[in-house]
Amino acid sequence: MIESFKHLEQLAAGRDVADVFLETDEQEHAVPAEMILEALRKRREVMRDCVERGKNGGESMGKLVGNEARLLNEAWQSGRTFLDPLTIKAELYALAVMGENSRMGVIVAAPTAGAGGVVPGMLLALEEERKIDPEKTVRAMVVAGGVGSIIALTASISGAAGGCQNEIGVASSMGAAGVAYMMDGNVRQMIHAAAIALKNTLGLVCDPVGGLVEVPCVKRNALFAVHGLTAAQLALAGVESAIPMDEVVEAMVRIGRSLPRGLRETAEGGLATTDTGNAIALRLKAEANQRRADRAAERERLAQERKAQR
Amino acid sequence: MIPPGAGHSRYTFADMAIRHDRKISILDVMGPVMVGPSSSHTAGTARLGRVAHEILDDDPLSVHFYLHPPLAATYRGHGSDFALVGGSIGLNVDDPRIPEAIRIAEQAGVEIEFSEEDQGDVHPNTVRIEIESASREVEIVGSSIGGGVIEVFKINGFQTRFKGDSPTLLLFYRDRPGMISDVSGIIAQEGINIASLYCSRKQRGKDAFMQVDVDSPPSSAAIGRICALPDMAEARFLDRIP
Numbered sequence: 001m002i003e004s005f006k007h008l009e010q011l012a013a014g015r016d017v018a019d020v021f022l023e024t025d026e027q028e029h030a031v032p033a034e035m036i037l038e039a040l041r042k043r044r045e046v047m048r049d050c051v052e053r054g055k056n057g058g059e060s061m062g063k064l065v066g067n068e069a070r071l072l073n074e075a076w077q078s079g080r081t082f083l084d085p086l087t088i089k090a091e092l093y094a095l096a097v098m099g100e101n102s103r104m105g106v107i108v109a110a111p112t113a114g115a116g117g118v119v120p121g122m123l124l125a126l127e128e129e130r131k132i133d134p135e136k137t138v139r140a141m142v143v144a145g146g147v148g149s150i151i152a153l154t155a156s157i158s159g160a161a162g163g164c165q166n167e168i169g170v171a172s173s174m175g176a177a178g179v180a181y182m183m184d185g186n187v188r189q190m191i192h193a194a195a196i197a198l199k200n201t202l203g204l205v206c207d208p209v210g211g212l213v214e215v216p217c218v219k220r221n222a223l224f225a226v227h228g229l230t231a232a233q234l235a236l237a238g239v240e241s242a243i244p245m246d247e248v249v250e251a252m253v254r255i256g257r258s259l260p261r262g263l264r265e266t267a268e269g270g271l272a273t274t275d276t277g278n279a280i281a282l283r284l285k286a287e288a289n290q291r292r293a294d295r296a297a298e299r300e301r302l303a304q305e306r307k308a309q310r
Numbered sequence: 311m312i313p314p315g316a317g318h319s320r321y322t323f324a325d326m327a328i329r330h331d332r333k334i335s336i337l338d339v340m341g342p343v344m345v346g347p348s349s350s351h352t353a354g355t356a357r358l359g360r361v362a363h364e365i366l367d368d369d370p371l372s373v374h375f376y377l378h379p380p381l382a383a384t385y386r387g388h389g390s391d392f393a394l395v396g397g398s399i400g401l402n403v404d405d406p407r408i409p410e411a412i413r414i415a416e417q418a419g420v421e422i423e424f425s426e427e428d429q430g431d432v433h434p435n436t437v438r439i440e441i442e443s444a445s446r447e448v449e450i451v452g453s454s455i456g457g458g459v460i461e462v463f464k465i466n467g468f469q470t471r472f473k474g475d476s477p478t479l480l481l482f483y484r485d486r487p488g489m490i491s492d493v494s495g496i497i498a499q500e501g502i503n504i505a506s507l508y509c510s511r512k513q514r515g516k517d518a519f520m521q522v523d524v525d526s527p528p529s530s531a532a533i534g535r536i537c538a539l540p541d542m543a544e545a546r547f548l549d550r551i552p
Contacts, residue, residue: 021336029335030525039337046343046404061347061389101346104389104409109349111339112457119340145336152334158350158456160434174339212387213347288386295412302416 001028002150005191005245012187018139021146040141043108044134047097047120050107054096058103062212062284065102068219069095086129090229091222094121098218111148111157111170114213117221118171119144122228123178132182140178147177147194154246155253159206159265162256168220169201169252172228179232188240195241195248197231202248202255205263207270209277210284216271334457342458343404350435351381351388354454356408357551358437359397361462361474362450364548368443370420373398376427380434385424395422398441402552403458438464460551468519469510474551476505477527484541485511485518492539497524500532517543 002008002024012020022033057070072092075081081088094117101107101116110119123144127137148157151170159167176193185193201224209215241248262269271277344353363370375394377385385391389409396411397403399420407414415422429436433453440449452462452472462472465480472478479497483489490509497504503525511518527549528536537545 025336031335031337036336040340043341043343062387104345104347104352104392106343106404106406107346108341108343109353109457110341113344113346113349113352116346141340142336145340148339149334149336152339156456157339160350210387211384284387291386299416299422302419306419 002146003153005150005194005249008146008150009187009191015187016139017146017181017187017190018142021142025146025149036142037138040138040145044124044138044141046106046108047124050100050105051093051096051120051124053105054098054100055092057099060099060102060212060214060218061104062102062210062214062280064209064212064214064280065218066099068222069099086125087226087229089125089129090121090225092121093124094118094221094225095218097121098221102212102214102218110144111152111174112159112167114159114217115164115167115171115221115224117218118168118225118228119175119178121221121225122175122232123182125225126179126182126229130182136182140181143181143190144174144178147190148174151198151249154249155256159208161264162252163259163264164204164206164220165198165201165252166256167206168224169198169204171221172201172224172231173198175225175228176231176235179229180235183232183236185232185236189235189238191245192240193228193232193235195243195245196234196239197228198245198252199241199243199248200227200231202252205259205270206265207263207272208265208267209272210281211265211267211272212284215277215280334459338457338459344458345389345393345404345406345408348388349458350454350456351384351390352393352408353403353458354435354456354460355385355390355437356393356397356401356403357458357460357474358439358450358452358454358462359394360400360402360551361397361452361460361472361548362439362441362448363398363400364551365450365465365480365546366441366443366446366448367546368446369418370398370441370443372421372423372440372442373415374423374425374440376425376429376438376440378429378432378434378436379426381437382424382426391424394437394439398439432463433461465519465521467512468517470508470519470521472521474548476523476525476550478548479520479522479524479528479533479536480546480548481520481522481536481542482544483518483520483539484543485513485515486541489518489539489541490520493520493522493536496532496535497522497528500528502526502528 057067097117173194176197177190180190180193396408435454451464505523
């Protein structure tokens with residue numbers, strides 16, 4: 001078992017980091033490396049399908065989001081964007097995945113559904129823009145997953161436990177390590193990419209409007225995909241986090257514990273309790289009650305029908 | 311959400327800084343493939359429904375979900391109702407029909423009901439499920455503890471710890487000396503390793519339950535021999551819950 005990021009750096013010195021993670025997982029969970037890779041190849045395809053569907057936009061369950069990916073894509077296609085293609089694609093793909101997620105579409109939780117746009121946004125955009133072999137993306141998913149699994153030894157990866165830093169921060173950190181891998185960085189650079197990304201999300205709260213995975217989650221995924229790319233760029237240039245990754249994770253846990261309950265996924269603070277947030281929550285509640293009444297009426301109708309048939 | 315060291319039976323916030331002895335796997339972190347929007351509210355709940363469906367092993371006629379209060383407060387916004395019903399009629403967590411599951415179930419004549427019920431000192435996302443077919447009924451109580459990971463801690467009134475992450479034998483029998491040895495003997499003859507084993511009983515010499523998690527599925531002949539053991543009421547084999 002890989003005990004810590006310090007341990008990882010020792011184990012993986014001079015080796016392919018993905019191999020180190022695969023070997024450890026094979027020992028730990030009795031799943032052969034080739035099976036892990038095969039599963040991840042399929043998951044990469046699911047991510048790509050999800051991006052394709054999501055680019056077209058559509059209404060979310062709570063109707064708070066849905067057209068972000070379509071609008072950005074249209075602006076880009078018609079030459080109205082000013083950022084470079086890699087950045088735009090990372091944002092676009094993250095928005096597309098999160099749009100699908102908000103419509104109960106099929107996605108890959110990475111590490112959670114609510115932060116599921118960050119890793120595909122970063123890795124798939126980079127793969128396309130730098131023309132990287134898809135198999136290398138799959139191995140970068142091993143690295144990203146491995147980084148997440150080391151973080152999970154110490155921290156609960158959930159907004160309910162420690163705020164959004166524990167979800168989007170961890171996703172961004174995982175993705176940054178994956179990007180450093182795809183750009184042929186060494187293990188030290190991957191760990192520092194992860195540390196720089198995570199460090200700069202500390203304190204991020206989870207305050208979803210109406211309790212839904214829509215606001216601010218969808219747009220946040222796009223912004224933190226770019227955040228992760230930036231962290232990887234710094235680390236690959238040789239910039240290092242002054243605070244080692246293991247200590248950054250510990251800081252995240254401590255900060256999460258000191259966050260008030262209202263800012264840990266309860267929808268009882270922050271954006272969720274702004275005037276607009278409160279109004280949206282009331283509307284959602286009324287709509288849910290209406291749906292329940294409709295469903296009861298439909299059940300009644302079906303029961304009557306069955307009775308009549310008998 | 312994924313709790314620290316997801317292999318553990320319970321977690322509390324106080325546990326968070328403790329290093330855990332079981333690492334969660336790469337595929338747990340980079341997954342599962344699931345219908346949105348929430349890994350704990352959608353994927354985990356669908357798997358809980360699926361466990362009930364698999365143990366019933368028959369077409370359900372009615373399913374009643376008793377939601378622990380925190381889940382009762384949040385389940386609709388996350389589509390947990392669709393997910394629970396979807397699982398209970400046999401859909402996988404990544405089945406795109408999950409958003410339509412309630413309609414599909416009702417059209418098939420399955421009676422669906424949700425109510426709120428306090429499950430005691432348990433994880434917030436806990437549910438008790440009663441599922442019935444024409445000839446059988448099954449009751450489970452379990453939690454969606456995050457990242458799609460589940461833990462069922464009661465099956466038909468028997469205490470257990472079922473995670474659905476390995477092939478498992480669920481055995482219902484009359485308590486007697488030698489039963490564990492008989493069962494493990496048959497599994498050993500198959501050359502299959504037992505990963506873990508839980509037993510509980512309602513009273514000495516009365517109804518008892520054994521859960522045997524194995525590294526690979528036993529042959530149907532071996533399951534037949536286990537079924538034929540004296541005092542064995544029922545043996546159910548469940549593969550890994552997808």
